Amino acid sequence: MRRLARFGALLALLALWQLAALRGLPDYVLSPIEIVKHFVAALGSRELYQDAAASLMRALPGFAIGTLAGVLFGLAAGIARSFDEMLSPLVFLTYPVPKIVMLPVFMLWFGIGDLSKILIIALACFYPAFINAYYGARATRRILVWSARNMGASESEIFRRVVLPGALPQIFAGMRVALALSFIVMFAAEMINARSGLGHLIREAENGLRFDLMYVSLVTIAILGYAGDRLLRFLRGYFLPWEESHA
Amino acid sequence: MRALRPYILIVALLAAWEIAARSGLWSPILFPSLERIGKELWIFVASPDGWWQTWTSLYRTFGGFALAAVVGGALGMLMGRSPLVAELLDPLFSGTYAVPKLALFPIFIFVFGLGSLSKIALVFLECLYPMTIITYHGARSVNPIFIWSAQNMGASRLRTLARVVFPAMLPYVFAALRVALPVALIVAIITEMISSVDGLGYLVSYSLSSLKTDRMLALVVVISALGLALDHALVALRNRLVYWEKLDTFYV
Numbered sequence: 001m002r003r004l005a006r007f008g009a010l011l012a013l014l015a016l017w018q019l020a021a022l023r024g025l026p027d028y029v030l031s032p033i034e035i036v037k038h039f040v041a042a043l044g045s046r047e048l049y050q051d052a053a054a055s056l057m058r059a060l061p062g063f064a065i066g067t068l069a070g071v072l073f074g075l076a077a078g079i080a081r082s083f084d085e086m087l088s089p090l091v092f093l094t095y096p097v098p099k100i101v102m103l104p105v106f107m108l109w110f111g112i113g114d115l116s117k118i119l120i121i122a123l124a125c126f127y128p129a130f131i132n133a134y135y136g137a138r139a140t141r142r143i144l145v146w147s148a149r150n151m152g153a154s155e156s157e158i159f160r161r162v163v164l165p166g167a168l169p170q171i172f173a174g175m176r177v178a179l180a181l182s183f184i185v186m187f188a189a190e191m192i193n194a195r196s197g198l199g200h201l202i203r204e205a206e207n208g209l210r211f212d213l214m215y216v217s218l219v220t221i222a223i224l225g226y227a228g229d230r231l232l233r234f235l236r237g238y239f240l241p242w243e244e245s246h247a
Numbered sequence: 248m249r250a251l252r253p254y255i256l257i258v259a260l261l262a263a264w265e266i267a268a269r270s271g272l273w274s275p276i277l278f279p280s281l282e283r284i285g286k287e288l289w290i291f292v293a294s295p296d297g298w299w300q301t302w303t304s305l306y307r308t309f310g311g312f313a314l315a316a317v318v319g320g321a322l323g324m325l326m327g328r329s330p331l332v333a334e335l336l337d338p339l340f341s342g343t344y345a346v347p348k349l350a351l352f353p354i355f356i357f358v359f360g361l362g363s364l365s366k367i368a369l370v371f372l373e374c375l376y377p378m379t380i381i382t383y384h385g386a387r388s389v390n391p392i393f394i395w396s397a398q399n400m401g402a403s404r405l406r407t408l409a410r411v412v413f414p415a416m417l418p419y420v421f422a423a424l425r426v427a428l429p430v431a432l433i434v435a436i437i438t439e440m441i442s443s444v445d446g447l448g449y450l451v452s453y454s455l456s457s458l459k460t461d462r463m464l465a466l467v468v469v470i471s472a473l474g475l476a477l478d479h480a481l482v483a484l485r486n487r488l489v490y491w492e493k494l495d496t497f498y499v
Contacts (some may be wrong), residue, residue, distance in 0.1 A: 008335060086252050087256060184347040
C-alpha cells in the first residue's frame with residue numbers, strides 16, 4: 001500500500017494522460033497504452049536491438065574511457081600538489097564549456113564514424129569524474145592520514161587504505177553524473193550525425209512522421225538510462241555497504 | 248616559477264596547436280592556425296549579426312533556465328518541508344533522473360514548433376532536475392533548531408519559510424543554479440545544432456558543413472567564453488548574496 005502511494009503521482013499522471021487520449025489528442029501524442037503496444041511490437045523486431053546495441057557501443061566505451069581518465073587524474077591532482085597546480089586550472093577553466101560543440105571538430109579529426117562520438121562522450125564524462133575524485137581525495141581527513149603514517153603505513157598503503165575508500169562515495173557520485181551525461185551526449189551526437197543508433201532512429205522517425213517509432217526510441221533510451229543508473233547504485237551498495245544511499 | 252604553474256599546461260596546449268597548424272602536416276582545414284581563428288573571431292565580434300545570434304542563444308538559455316530556477320526552487324523547497332509532497336514527487340524525479348530528456352526534443356518540436364519555444368521547453372526540463380533535487384536536499388538540511396526557535400517566537404508558517412528556511416537553503420540554491428546554468432547553455436546549443444535556423448549552435452553546424460573550420464573554432468571560443476562568463480557572474484552574485492558562507496565546494 002505504501003509502495004503504491006509512493007508511485008501515486010506517477011500513476012495519476014499516466015491515468016490522466018490516458019483519459020486525455022480518450023478525448024482525442026493530436027497525432028504526435030500517443031496514449032500510454034498505444035506506446036506500450038508499439039514498444040512490445042518493436043521488441044519482436046531486429047532493428048531495435050541493432051540500434052540499441054549501436055548506441056551502447058558508443059556510450060559505454062566513452063563512459064569507461066572518460067571516467068577512468070577522470071578518476072585517475074582527479075585522484076592524482078587531489079593528492080599531489082604540483083599536479084594539482086598544473087592540471088586543475090585547465091580543468092576548471094574549461095568545465096563550464098559545452099563539450100558537445102567540440103563534436104564537429106572531433107568529426108574532422110577522427111572521422112564521422114564511431115571514434116569521434118566515443119571520444120566526445122569520453123571528454124564529457126571526464127569532467128564530472130575528475131572533479132568528484134579531486135574533491136573526494138582532497139576531503140580526506142588529515143588525522144586519518146597522520147594516524148596511518150604513525151602506525152607505519154607506506155605512502156601507497158595510505159593511498160589504498162585511507163584516501164581511496166574515503167573518496168569512493170564522491171567518485172560514485174561523479175560516475176552517476178557521468179553516466180547520465182554519456183547517454184545525453186550519445187543521443188545528441190547521434191541526432192546530429194549518425195547512420196545507426198537510437199538517436200538516429202528518432203531522427204528518421206521524425207522525418208518520416210512515424211510517431212510510433214519516435215516513442216519506441218524514447219522508451220528504449222529511457223529504459224537503458226534507468227537500468228544503467230540502477231546498476232550503478234547496486235554497485236555502489238556492493239562496494240560501499242557502509243554508506244547510506246540518498247538519491 | 249611556482250606562480251607560473253597554472254599556466255604551463257594551457258600555454259603548452261596552445262603552442263602545440265600552433266606548431267601542428269604551421270607544420271604543414273595537416274591541412275589548414277583540420278588545424279587552422281590561431282591567427283586565422285583570431286581573425287574569424289574578430290569578424291564575428293565586429294558584426295552586428297554575431298551579436299544577434301549570440302543574443303538568440305542566450306535568450307533560449309536564460310528563458311528555460313529562469314523558468315526552471317523558479318519552478319525547481321519552489322518544488323524543492325516544498326518537497327523539503329512537506330513529507331507528503333516529497334513522497335509524491337520524489338519517485339517521479341529520481342525515477343526519470345537518468346533518462347536523457349533530450350530524447351523528447353523531436354516531440355517537443357511537434358508540440359511547441361520549430362522556433363525558440365521548443366528549445367526553451369527542453370532547457371527548462373533539463374534544468375528542472377538539478378534545481379529541484381539540490382534545493383530539496385538544501386531544504387531538508389535546514390537546522391531544525393532554527394525552525395523551532397522561530398516557531399517558538401511566534402513566527403507564522405509563511406514567515407518561517409521566508410525568513411528561516413529560504414536563507415538557510417540559499418547556498419544550496421546557488422549550488423543548484425551553478426549546476427543548471429552550464430546545462431542550460433549546453434542544451435540550447437545542442438538543440439540549435441540539431442534543428443534551427445539561428446543561434447550559435449546553428450552557426451557551428453553551418454560552418455562545419457561549409458568546411459569553415461576556422462570560423463567554427465572561433466564560435467567554439469565564443470561559446471566557451473560565454474559559459475565561463477556566465478559561471479563567473481553567478482559565483483560573483485553568490486558571493487554577494489551568501490556572504491556568510493565561503494564557497495569552497497564545487498558541486499557537480
